[in-house]
Amino acid sequence: MRSKLITLRRIIIAGCKDFSRNSWLSVAAIAVMVVALIMITLTLVLNITARNAISELSKNLKVSVYLKDDAPQSQINKMRQEFYTNPYVADVQYISKDQAQEKFVNSFQKDQKLLEGLALIGGNALPASIDVSVRDLSQIQDVGNIAKQSKYKNIVDSVSLGKTDARKTIDRAAAAQRYITMASLVAAIIFGVVSMLIIFNTIRMAIFSRGEEIKIMKLIGATPGYIRGPFLIEAGLYGVVAGVIAAGVVLSLVYSLGGKVASQAEFAPTYQYLTQPSIIAVLFAGSILLGILLGVMSSTFAMEKHLKLKHW
Amino acid sequence: MILLDRVTKNYNRRGTALKNISLHIEPQEFVIIVGPSGAGKSTLLKLLTREEKPTSGKIIVNGIDYETLRNRNIPYLRRKIGVVFQDFKLLPNKTVFENVSFALEIVGMGNREIRHTVPKVLAIVGLVGKEDNYPSELSGGERQRLAIARAVARQPKILIADEPTGNLDIKHAWDVIKVLEKINKYGTTVILTTHNQEIVNKLKRRVIAIKDGQVISDKASGGYH
Numbered sequence: 001m002r003s004k005l006i007t008l009r010r011i012i013i014a015g016c017k018d019f020s021r022n023s024w025l026s027v028a029a030i031a032v033m034v035v036a037l038i039m040i041t042l043t044l045v046l047n048i049t050a051r052n053a054i055s056e057l058s059k060n061l062k063v064s065v066y067l068k069d070d071a072p073q074s075q076i077n078k079m080r081q082e083f084y085t086n087p088y089v090a091d092v093q094y095i096s097k098d099q100a101q102e103k104f105v106n107s108f109q110k111d112q113k114l115l116e117g118l119a120l121i122g123g124n125a126l127p128a129s130i131d132v133s134v135r136d137l138s139q140i141q142d143v144g145n146i147a148k149q150s151k152y153k154n155i156v157d158s159v160s161l162g163k164t165d166a167r168k169t170i171d172r173a174a175a176a177q178r179y180i181t182m183a184s185l186v187a188a189i190i191f192g193v194v195s196m197l198i199i200f201n202t203i204r205m206a207i208f209s210r211g212e213e214i215k216i217m218k219l220i221g222a223t224p225g226y227i228r229g230p231f232l233i234e235a236g237l238y239g240v241v242a243g244v245i246a247a248g249v250v251l252s253l254v255y256s257l258g259g260k261v262a263s264q265a266e267f268a269p270t271y272q273y274l275t276q277p278s279i280i281a282v283l284f285a286g287s288i289l290l291g292i293l294l295g296v297m298s299s300t301f302a303m304e305k306h307l308k309l310k311h312w
Numbered sequence: 313m314i315l316l317d318r319v320t321k322n323y324n325r326r327g328t329a330l331k332n333i334s335l336h337i338e339p340q341e342f343v344i345i346v347g348p349s350g351a352g353k354s355t356l357l358k359l360l361t362r363e364e365k366p367t368s369g370k371i372i373v374n375g376i377d378y379e380t381l382r383n384r385n386i387p388y389l390r391r392k393i394g395v396v397f398q399d400f401k402l403l404p405n406k407t408v409f410e411n412v413s414f415a416l417e418i419v420g421m422g423n424r425e426i427r428h429t430v431p432k433v434l435a436i437v438g439l440v441g442k443e444d445n446y447p448s449e450l451s452g453g454e455r456q457r458l459a460i461a462r463a464v465a466r467q468p469k470i471l472i473a474d475e476p477t478g479n480l481d482i483k484h485a486w487d488v489i490k491v492l493e494k495i496n497k498y499g500t501t502v503i504l505t506t507h508n509q510e511i512v513n514k515l516k517r518r519v520i521a522i523k524d525g526q527v528i529s530d531k532a533s534g535g536y537h
Binding site: 004062215216221223224226 | 363421
């Protein structure tokens with residue numbers, strides 16, 4: 001047990017030495033790996049952002065049924081009931097005149113002039129409404145038609161199907177998301193393969209340059225693991241360094257670009273989500289692990305091909 | 313200790329290197345193997361270190377039957393057999409001390425034990441004071457003695473020396489031979505191959521002569537023919 005720990009320590013030290021000895025080759029291997037890891041993490045970040053933005057935008061798409069001030073409560077309840085029983089309806093919310101007033105004041109808190117104007121009118125000019133959100137955006141028209149039926153004519157003032165231009169935005173965002181995902185996935189795969197090839201080559205050169213040493217190690221009784229270990233550690237270190245750099249770059253992109261759009265409603269939750277400490281930790285850990293995986297895999301291939309340990 | 317029973321080794325292209333060789337070497341024996349180049353001496357030693365497999369026949373070393381020896385256990389076999397090569401096979405970018413400690417690190421010996429063992433071994437081969445030199449700064453004889461130090465540091469039961477004096481002048485060659493005798497006296501079986509007639513005649517040890525892949529003579533206290 002103790003001798004195994006000593007051996008492990010020696011393998012790690014040897015790997016670190018090789019890592020710093022091949023510094024120029026290391027730089028090349030790490031640089032390409034950084035690009036690959038940035039591509040992969042950016043794909044994820046962009047995907048999350050686009051998906052969240054779409055769902056934020058979708059929240060604005062509601063059927064708003066504005067009620068006449070003198071509508072009887074029994075009739076209103078009847079219509080709410082009908083909305084509730086519709087399979088496409090996700091949520092039904094009744095907003096009274098007072099609540100509408102409160103919401104309005106809250107959302108225009110910064111605009112003092114508007115509030116002053118509102119106070120000047122006096123009383124409450126805002127209508128009560130029923131906000132209906134739908135499960136599927138394509139059904140919004142049908143859901144809206146419920147309120148347009150003639151039996152509700154005397155309680156319904158008007159029906160609004162959300163912002164009409166929002167739908168176009170959502171369609172465009174969804175298309176963009178698909179496009180971005182595809183493009184970055186392809187780029188990530190290409191750079192991933194290139195970085196594997198470069199690491200493969202780096203380890204191959206290291207194996208060749210130390211061919212004599214490896215031969216002597218075999219002759220004086222080193223186990224295959226003792227010979228392979230340092231190469232694996234070396235390639236794993238590429239992964240660690242590249243992973244830290246890539247995560248750092250992506251994080252600084254999130255902060256610098258995200259900071260600019262964080263005030264917009266559709267990006268705010270994403271920005272908050274991505275800058276939580278736990279998510280940052282996951283970003284670093286994931287990127288480092290992926291880097292180690294890339295490094296270890298390509299060095300294993302290189303050793304399979306060039307380190308003839310099978311013919312002992 | 314070492315038993316070869318009707319061992320034959322064929323190389324695909326170069327023909328037969330060993331024909332039906334049977335040998336028995338006792339523990340703590342000092343055996344000299346002589347013969348012209350190409351006679352099969354090196355092949356014989358490579359069979360013992362399991363660098364090569366015999367085409368047919370049985371090899372048993374130290375109770376280990378090579379036929380049933382698994383590949384992954386070869387490193388452990390080699391730790392029990394010290395080998396000294398004609399071309400030294402030292403690591404040029406490691407110092408004298410490191411070349412010896414390297415062999416001990418491989419087997420997982422602790423640092424304190426290594427610091428304790430290496431000077432002792434270097435004293436046996438007469439390299440005290442050269443610890444921090446690199447192999448390129450040593451004479452041929454010193455390099456060969458360093459190679460012996462590395463081979464015996466792990467206290468192997470068997471020491472194989474393949475033409476250790478081949479590249480040395482007679483004075484340095486004798487230094488190396490004396491070290492081998494000393495190690496044999498400590499209880500290690502020594503197998504030495506050499507061309508050097510003078511060494512064979514002076515040593516008065518068991519001499520096995522090989523020619524064309526066959527044992528042509530085996531004498532308890534022989535001379536060179």
